[in-house]
Amino acid sequence: xxxxxxxxxxxxxxxxxxxxxxxxxxxxxxxxxxxxxxxxxxxxxxxxxxxxxxxxxxxxxxxxxxxxxxxxxxxxxxxxxxxxxxxxxxxxxxxxxxxxxxxxxxxxxxxxxxxxxxxxxxxxxxxxxxxxxxxxxxxxxxxxxxxxxxxxxxxxxxxxxxxxxxxxxxxxxxxxxxxxxxxxxxxxxxxxxxxxxxxxxxxxxxxxxxxxxxxxxxxxxxxxxxxxxxxxxxxxxxxxxxxxxxxxxxxxxxxxxxxxxxxxxxxxxxxxxxxxxxxxxxxxxxxxxxxxxxxxxxxxxxxxxxxxxxxxxxxxxxxxxxxxxxxxxxxxxxxxxxxxxxxxxxxxxxxxxxxxxxxxxxxxxxxxxxxxxxxxxxxxxxxxxxxxxxxxxxxxxxxxxxxxxxxxxxxxxxxxxxxxxxxxxxxxxxxxxxxxxxxxxxxxxxxxxxxxxxxxxxxxxxxxxxxxxxxxxxxxxxxxxxxxxxxxxxxxxxxxxxxxxxxxxxxxxxxxxxxxxxxxxxxxxxxxxxxxxxxxxxxxxxxxxxxxxxxxxxxxxxxxxxxxxxxxxxxxxxxxxxxxxxxxxxxxxxxxxxxxxxxxxxxxxxxxxxxxxxxxxxxxxxxxxxxxxxxxxxxxxxxxxxxxxxxxxxxxxxxxxxxxxxxxxxxxxxxxxxxxxxxxxxxxxxxxxxxxxxxxxxxxxxxxxxxxxxxxxxxxxxxxxxxxxxxxxxxxxxxxxxxxxxxxxxxxxxxxxxxxxxxxxxxxxxxxxxxxxxxxxxxxxxxxxxxxxxxxxxxxxxxxxxxxxxxxxxxxxxxxxxxxxxxxxxxxxxxxxxxxxxxxxxxxxxxxxxxxxxxxxxxxxxxxxxxxxxxxxxxxxxxxxxxxxxxx
Numbered sequence: 050x051x052x053x054x055x056x057x058x059x060x061x062x063x064x065x066x067x068x069x070x071x072x073x074x075x076x077x078x079x080x081x082x083x084x085x086x087x088x089x090x091x092x093x094x095x096x097x098x099x100x101x102x103x104x105x106x107x108x109x110x111x112x113x114x115x116x117x118x119x120x121x122x123x124x125x126x127x128x129x130x131x132x133x134x135x136x137x138x139x140x141x142x143x144x145x146x147x148x149x150x151x152x153x154x155x156x157x158x159x160x161x162x163x164x165x166x167x168x169x170x171x172x173x174x175x176x177x178x179x180x181x182x183x184x185x186x187x188x189x190x191x192x193x194x195x196x197x198x199x200x201x202x203x204x205x206x207x208x209x210x211x212x213x214x215x216x217x218x219x220x221x222x223x224x225x226x227x228x229x230x231x232x233x234x235x236x237x238x239x240x241x242x243x244x245x246x247x248x249x250x251x252x253x254x255x256x257x258x259x260x261x262x263x264x265x266x267x268x269x270x271x272x273x274x275x276x277x278x279x280x281x282x283x284x285x286x287x288x289x290x291x292x293x294x295x296x297x298x299x300x301x302x303x304x305x306x307x308x309x310x311x312x313x314x315x316x317x318x319x320x321x322x323x324x325x326x327x328x329x330x331x332x333x334x335x336x337x338x339x340x341x342x343x344x345x346x347x348x349x350x351x352x353x354x355x356x357x358x359x360x361x362x363x364x365x366x367x368x369x370x371x372x373x374x375x376x377x378x379x380x381x382x383x384x385x386x387x388x389x390x391x392x393x394x395x396x397x398x399x400x401x402x403x404x405x406x407x408x409x410x411x412x413x414x415x416x417x418x419x420x421x422x423x424x425x426x427x428x429x430x431x432x433x434x435x436x437x438x439x440x441x442x443x444x445x446x447x448x449x450x451x452x453x454x455x456x457x458x459x460x461x462x463x464x465x466x467x468x469x470x471x472x473x474x475x476x477x478x479x480x481x482x483x484x485x486x487x488x489x490x491x492x493x494x495x496x497x498x499x500x501x502x503x504x505x506x507x508x509x510x511x512x513x514x515x516x517x518x519x520x521x522x523x524x525x526x527x528x529x530x531x532x533x534x535x536x537x538x539x540x541x542x543x544x545x546x547x548x549x550x551x552x553x554x555x556x557x558x559x560x561x562x563x564x565x566x567x568x569x570x571x572x573x574x575x576x577x578x579x580x581x582x583x584x585x586x587x588x589x590x591x592x593x594x595x596x597x598x599x600x601x602x603x604x605x606x607x608x609x610x611x612x613x614x615x616x617x618x619x620x621x622x623x624x625x626x627x628x629x630x631x632x633x634x635x636x637x638x639x640x641x642x643x644x645x646x647x648x649x650x651x652x653x654x655x656x657x658x659x660x661x662x663x664x665x666x667x668x669x670x671x672x673x674x675x676x677x678x679x680x681x682x683x684x685x686x687x688x689x690x691x692x693x694x695x696x697x698x699x700x701x702x703x704x705x706x707x708x709x710x711x712x713x714x715x716x717x718x719x720x721x722x723x724x725x726x727x728x729x730x731x732x733x734x735x736x737x738x739x740x741x742x743x744x745x746x747x748x749x750x751x752x753x754x755x756x757x758x759x760x761x762x763x764x765x766x767x768x769x770x771x772x773x774x775x776x777x778x779x780x781x782x783x784x785x786x787x788x789x790x791x792x793x794x795x796x797x798x799x800x801x802x803x804x805x806x807x808x809x810x811x812x813x814x815x816x817x818x819x820x821x822x823x824x825x826x827x828x829x830x831x832x833x834x835x836x837x838x839x840x841x842x843x844x845x846x847x848x849x850x851x852x853x854x855x856x857x858x859x860x861x862x863x864x865x866x867x868x869x870x871x872x873x874x875x876x877x878x879x880x881x882x883x884x885x886x887x888x889x890x891x892x893x894x895x896x897x898x899x900x901x902x903x904x905x906x907x908x909x910x911x912x913x914x915x916x917x918x919x920x921x922x923x924x925x926x927x928x929x930x931x932x933x934x935x936x937x
């Protein structure tokens with residue numbers, strides 16, 4: 050009975066101890082008395098009474114464990130519980146549903162004899178703290194008007210990361226992928242990640258961090274990166290700090306994606322090899338740093354946590370470090386979230402949380418020990434909530450007392466974290482005042498020397514194309530290229546047949562057998578009538594044979610939103626899933642790529658960020674993201690704006706990511722009709738002056754293919770270029786199974802390639818053409834039918850612009866030369882006038898026809914992307930087709 054009361058109190062400490070812990074260095078947290086921790090609630094009032102604690106406290110895995118006490122008096126027990134759960138470190142793990150994980154936590158934190166830090170470890174902590182403070186003071190003095198987002202008040206972040214790096218190297222982790230915001234980034238870069246101080250000072254003086262011979266816009270100092278090979282106790286560790294935008298937390302899924310790509314590559318696709326000796330997360334770790342307000346407030350955090358344990362998105366568990374300023378810009382915690390802690394969002398997926406007071410760096414190191422051990426054992430996410438403060442405003446030029454006068458009265462009177470620790474080490478006689486003075490002077494002298502040497506620093510771009518990217522190019526001019534992406538008929542037929550060959554014992558749905566498998570086999574035998582999905586399978590399969598990995602991700606991509614793809618078959622008897630194309634080279638000696646079909650969770654921002662992260666790890670993997678409908682990319686707009694559209698221009702970071710965005714006006718109404726192609730064209734860097742076409746490389750390519758062969762070629766071109774560019778595919782909906790939008794094997798054989806512009810195949814005498822209609826996408830087929838019905842083949846030419854960006858100047862010029870006697874020129878589109886490609890194409894096409902006016906034919910401007918009244922839609926569609934072909 051007495052032991053039962055003791056157990057209930059121990060459980061209360063495990064559950065509620067964090068509420069009584071000394072976590073806030075400013076003592077600003079509003080904490081109520083924790084009645085659940087009162088011993089009298091459990092009838093425990095005798096300090097001297099001895100209890101048998103075996104099975105209650107520190108349930109040891111080994112009976113021989115000397116740290117597992119069996120008996121102790123109540124006062125000793127109570128002191129031990131308060132020291133464990135209510136000190137400078139606190140834990141939240143009782144919400145974890147797994148009993149074995151909870152027992153692990155008991156064992157990990159309740160040891161009676163906790164290991165002590167050695168003298169060398171304490172000196173290392175001091176070095177990191179003083180180095181960080183010296184760095185911030187030096188920058189404040191030499192660059193007083195610069196926003197540097199220093200680490201003052203949170204210097205213990207350096208201790209946490211250094212400890213994590215060392216533990217990781219010792220455990221055999223080879224790579225850490227780090228995503229972080231601006232706070233303390235420069236301290237981490239220069240003091241731990243070996244970023245040259247000369248390079249930083251060069252940038253601070255107003256110069257570019259990138260070489261002059263590259264085309265770039267560069268970025269601000271708080272987004273700089275470095276990827277060093279560090280050594281801890283003789284063990285090597287590669288750390289990749291990722292380029293990030295100012296949009297807080299956007300880097301999270303990118304880091305997760307790169308981490309997964311890195312470790313699946315290192316482990317040779319462990320999902321298929323079944324290698325039990327090494328599992329996901331053993332060799333690569335994702336580390337995400339956060340601000341407290343952003344961690345609680347940004348939806349991408351929830352989206353990323355949602356993905357963290359999913360089969361196609363797990364990276365083996367992330368270590369999250371929240372640098373908790375207790376303030377978001379000027380917003381206090383009570384206005385920044387609806388929960389007690391900023392870390393409470395992690396409880397959504399049962400993430401354990403370790404809180405620690407940043408004023409106590411040795412406790413920060415101990416907390417990181419537990420954090421690392423949990424993640425390393427269970428390969429799950431864990432959060433370290435580093436409670437600290439921000440000595441200055443959001444940046445060093447702000448005045449924080451405008452909005453937080455009491456907090457900053459407190460902060461201004463506080464001794465800094467490094468100096469507090471120096472006092473502690475002096476008391477312990479580990480350091481002397483003279484040693485501290487000398488160390489500080491040496492640090493300042495070294496920084497002064499770096500600043501002097503920065504005058505001769507010159508950036509080098511070579512490291513951007515090292516490792517997996519070695520051998521590729523940074524292009525500085527655009528190219529009007531024709532890359533032969535065709536293959537022989539035998540290869541195409543073999544690959545196509547394999548794409549619909551189910552393994553023995555897998556019973557495919559009867560309708561799938563008839564309308565997908567048998568239909569594809571017949572088309573391949575005939576060499577004609579090849580639809581969109583078949584062309585895609587031929588591109589995928591041939592790239593796999595050439596050794597390229599492929600990953601396609603998105604909602605319903607396995608089957609395809611429109612039931613067109615069926616890249617995977619589900620056995621009707623067992624629900625086992627097979628991917629036929631992964632058997633394509635099974636009996637051949639040469640290695641093939643692996644096709645990963647990742648049906649994603651129902652979010653866009655984090656998933657697309659994740660795929661971008663996958664794409665920047667290696668150029669040999671074709672990474673595709675397909676929106677369920679093209680309209681839904683707007684949920685991922687931040688990832689598109691800050692990474693995909695501008696990553697190369699800001700950071701020289703290439704990506705071959707493909708976005709498939711189903712698009713097409715068909716009466717389905719808003720949110721199911723438009724991929725907002727106008728947005729992608731507006732975000733392009735394509736010159737308005739066509740004379741400058743190809744003067745600079747396009748930031749991405751935007752295509753709107755009208756034939757399966759074109760789609761096949763553009764996918765293969767993506768991997769056969771000597772460089773990588775994002776590709777935006779304005780992909781079709783009703784053309785997927787249209788008998789008009791089909792191709793032949795001949796269109797995919799050697800000597801063929803993607804064509805940015807397609808000529809009119811029905812015009813027999815170009816010199817008789819009076820009217821030229823430019824069109825892009827599926828509307829071409831409506832126009833072609835009307836043209837044929839009205840017998841206008843020799844009077845009207847339809848020019849299909851298949852690649853909108855970069856503007857295909859050369860190919861359009863060739864077409865216009867054919868129709869040199871034409872007097873009318875039209876851009877026709879089914880999207881509203883303020884949408885679609887019109888605003889992009891009109892100023893450029895007008896320069897190509899200087900003596901004529903380009904007429905617009907299409908719908909009037911709309912605020913919604915499409916109309917949702919079928920009869921009205923049909924009437925509008927009929928009218929615009931007739932108007933486009935009207936003859937004077």
